[in-house]
Amino acid sequence: MTIGFIGTGVMGARMVKRLLGHGYEVHVYNRTKEKIRALVEQGAIMVESISSLARNCDVICTCLSMPEDVLEVYGGIIENARPGTICIDLTTVGADTSKILFEKTAVKDIAYLDAPVSGGPEGAEAGTLTIMVGGEQEIFEKISPLLWVLGGTVEYLGSSGSGSIAKLINQYLVAVHSLAVSEAMVTGAAFGLDSEQLYNILKVSYGDSRILRRHMDQFVLDRNFQPGGAVKYVLKDVRLANQLLQEAGMDKFTGQMAEQAFSAATENGLSDFDMSAVIQPLEEHCGVLVGKKR
Secondary structure: OEEEEEOOOHHHHHHHHHHHHOOOEEEEEOOOOHHHHHHHHOOOEEOOOHHHHHHHOOEEEEOOOOHHHHHHHHHHHHHHOOOOOEEEEOOOOOHHHHHHHHHHHHHOOOEEEEOOEEOHHHHHHHOOEEEEEEOOHHHHHHHHHHHHHHEEEEEEEEOOOHHHHHHHHHHHHHHHHHHHHHHHHHHHHHOOOOHHHHHHHHOOOOOOOHHHHHHHHHHHOOOOOOOOOEHHHHHHHHHHHHHHHHHOOOOOOHHHHHHHHHHHHHHOOOOOOEHHHHHHHHHHHHOOOOOOOO
């Protein structure tokens, strides 16, 4: 089985390494060639174009940034891939995008699964990602051994778009929890509480959450906002997730405030910072800083 992988950024590169480590032949394409060099040294085969990759691979994985990137890349895949090729999109996109691609690939007798992932770079490195899959169950079962190389939890959820919906619900919680953590910690600092002490209390109380621990342990307290998952991607995801809630019939929901907060962080020049940087506009507004005592 020859695998093509398009998009070798922070997440994609780590997934390619996992596949190479399990003996797969992996052809890689990225618009930025520098992101491929280390993978080629580890055994990946660099290709010069999407069309060349699509013509020569049995399975094509995509891990891209934005829905528009996915639609553009799949134009080249659909035009060039052989009938019977299986495509797996690991990107977080809206269910509508997944359904469009499912229909377009089906016309060319190409299989398509939406299979967005959660778990961050550390999960991609360790092969412990959560993978949420939508599409034809027969195709999922055929390709599941490959997905288990990448994930510690692999769930088939139903027809095309189901994986994307589940991932957006997850991202909704990521965005809302990020804002709630930021508000709570800034409030504590505004009233003179020691941030480390407050955090130590919260993480052993009912206020604990994975987002609280992630943001405080890895980023905020040390004032290190180099991205794991960037603000711009969470903003994209929560916007898509909020559309789902509106389609479900809700008018007012906490995701709207989270979207506003991530939009404000973007407007403050924090787009490429880690998602935990959503705290910074709140700190500035309240005139405090959440961090360790110096």
